Amino acid sequence: xxxxxxxxxxxxxxxxxxxxxxxxxxxxxxxxxxxxxxxxxxxxxxxxxxxxxxxxxxxxxxxxxxxxxxxxxxxxxxxxxxxxxxxxxxxxxxxxxxxxxxxxxxxxxxxxxxxxxxxxxxxxxxxxxxxxxxxxxxxxxxxxxxxxxxxxxxxxxxxxxxxxxxxxxxxxxxxxxxxxxxxxxxxxxxxxxxxxxxxxxxxxxxxxxxxxxxxxxxxxxxxxxxxxxxxxxxxxxxxxxxxxxxxxxxxxxxxxxxxxxxxxxxxxxxxxxxxxxxxxxxxxxxxxxxxxxxxxxxxxxxxxxxxxxxxxxxxxxxxxxxxxxxxxxxxxxxxxxxxxxxxxxxxxxxxxxxxxxxxxxxxxxxxxxxxxxxxxxxxxxxxxxxxxxxxxxxxxxxxxxx
Numbered sequence: 470x471x472x473x474x475x476x477x478x479x480x481x482x483x484x485x486x487x488x489x490x491x492x493x494x495x496x497x498x499x500x501x502x503x504x505x506x507x508x509x510x511x512x513x514x515x516x517x518x519x520x521x522x523x524x525x526x527x528x529x530x531x532x533x534x535x536x537x538x539x540x541x542x543x544x545x546x547x548x549x550x551x552x553x554x555x556x557x558x559x560x561x562x563x564x565x566x567x568x569x570x571x572x573x574x575x576x577x578x579x580x581x582x583x584x585x586x587x588x589x590x591x592x593x594x595x596x597x598x599x600x601x602x603x604x605x606x607x608x609x610x611x612x613x614x615x616x617x618x619x620x621x622x623x624x625x626x627x628x629x630x631x632x633x634x635x636x637x638x639x640x641x642x643x644x645x646x647x648x649x650x651x652x653x654x655x656x657x658x659x660x661x662x663x664x665x666x667x668x669x670x671x672x673x674x675x676x677x678x679x680x681x682x683x684x685x686x687x688x689x690x691x692x693x694x695x696x697x698x699x700x701x702x703x704x705x706x707x708x709x710x711x712x713x714x715x716x717x718x719x720x721x722x723x724x725x726x727x728x729x730x731x732x733x734x735x736x737x738x739x740x741x742x743x744x745x746x747x748x749x750x751x752x753x754x755x756x757x758x759x760x761x762x763x764x765x766x767x768x769x770x771x772x773x774x775x776x777x778x779x780x781x782x783x784x785x786x787x788x789x790x791x792x793x794x795x796x797x798x799x800x801x802x803x804x805x806x807x808x809x810x811x812x813x814x815x816x817x818x819x820x821x822x823x824x825x826x827x828x829x830x831x832x833x834x835x836x837x838x839x840x841x842x843x844x845x846x847x848x849x850x851x852x853x854x855x856x857x858x859x860x861x862x863x864x865x866x867x868x869x870x871x
Contacts, residue, residue, distance in 0.1 A: 621656040627666035630655065634663070634679075635671055643682040652694045660695050715755045722761055728754065729765035732777075737770050742781040751793045759797040801833055805841040808849060812856040822853075822865070830868050838869065 630651050637644035652660065667675040679691055693701055728750050735746035754762065763774045770777060778790050795803040804825055811818040811825070829837055841849040853865050 619653070619656060621659060622654055625655070625659050625662075627659070627662040628670060630659075630663045631667040631670055631675075634667065634675065638678055638682045645683070645687070648679070648683075648691065652691055657694075657698055661697060664695060713753055715753060715758065717755055718757050720757050720761045722765075725758060725761035725765045728762045729769050732762070732766055732774070733769050736777050736781045737772075744782070744786065747778070747781075747790060751790055756797040756800075759794065763794065763797070799840070801836040801840040802844065804829060804833075804837045805844055805849075808837070808841060809845055809852070812852050817856045822856075826865060826868055834869070 633647055633651055637647035651663070655663065664675045667673065667678075676692060676695060679695070680688060683691060696704060731746055732750060735743035750762065751759065766774045766777070775791060775794055778787060778794070782790060792803065795806075807821060808825055811821040825837075826834065838849045841847075841852075845852075850866055850869050853869055854862060857865055
């Protein structure tokens with residue numbers, strides 16, 4: 470952002486700085502001295518700025534102090550703390566090593582050169598004595614992101630941490646304390662680097678080694694810490710949804726009768742609805758068992774189970790329960806219907822189209838295609854071809870087949 474009165478190409482360099490041949494890099498802290506002339510830099514690592522000439526200082530109003538010609542912290546991004554140096558976007562600032570922390574605790578990218586071949590210079594005051602308008606502080610989301618209990622470790626060395634973990638698991642017994650000390654004091658990004666370093670150094674999978682040495686809740690916790698965030702979210706969703714449905718294909722007709730009676734009493738047979746009963750039966754019984762239960766329900770209630778779900782539920786719960794029931798009776802028909810409505814009418818629900826074709830391509834897409842033709846008197850390939858174009862169409866048709 471340009472400010473009134475600033476030269477468009479930056480500030481002129483001080484005489485003798487930087488040294489010849491090193492115009493494009495920052496000098497190591499403490500190696501070069503700064504000029505002692507008015508308006509010069511204080512020694513690297515601290516000090517205060519000299520007072521600005523009276524004609525260029527800022528007024529007290531608006532949060533800008535008169536001494537030094539710089540705005541107070543919080544009023545303008547990059548403002549210095551008392552006695553310190555300001556930080557600049559893209560680097561930690563003068564007097565701070567490139568690997569050190571940036572202003573305000575925010576991580577900074579590596580130091581870099583500025584246009585013109587030399588580092589940007591710091592003005593003592595703004596020409597003309599005019600202060601720029603105050604700038605907003607960091608976004609709230611960024612502030613919240615720095616409030617975690619775990620922060621990236623300074624002076625991080627992935628190889629050193631990999632060696633600590635290797636020693637903690639090598640030989641008889643496991644040094645759980647050493648493992649905990651590492652994983653609880655490294656950010657998720659740093660843990661991913663430790664995994665890679667462990668593989669490079671020892672030719673072993675760190676996760677497999679941890680699983681062989683740990684057990685119970687501490688195993689689950691440590692493995693969760695080593696998963697990339699998005700992987701852990703996906704794993705959690707999968708873990709929450711799998712493993713509860715009985716996959717036994719043998720039908721227990723007595724249980725089907727009991728479940729049908731239970732569902733009737735939880736819905737049609739009472740005022741109000743016991744949602745938990747419907748959820749328990751439909752989410753835990755095998756599909757063959759659910760078919761037997763639905764048939765028994767029709768005899769008890771004089772209407773089919775899907776109709777009762779329509780009458781007793783609404784919204785996402787209704788759609789979810791009916792989807793389970795549809796899959797129990799005819800899974801290819803369920804997916805054929807979803808594909809049809811993804812392409813029917815104006816526009817195409819491409820995400821649904823892609824998800825179903827990809828996920829069912831190695832399972833039952835042949836049966837889905839057959840059911841699609843029976844239900845809608847046109848082939849799935851024909852409808853895909855009419856709703857898509859270009860390479861997208863060619864790839865979908867290659868998966869679907871003619």
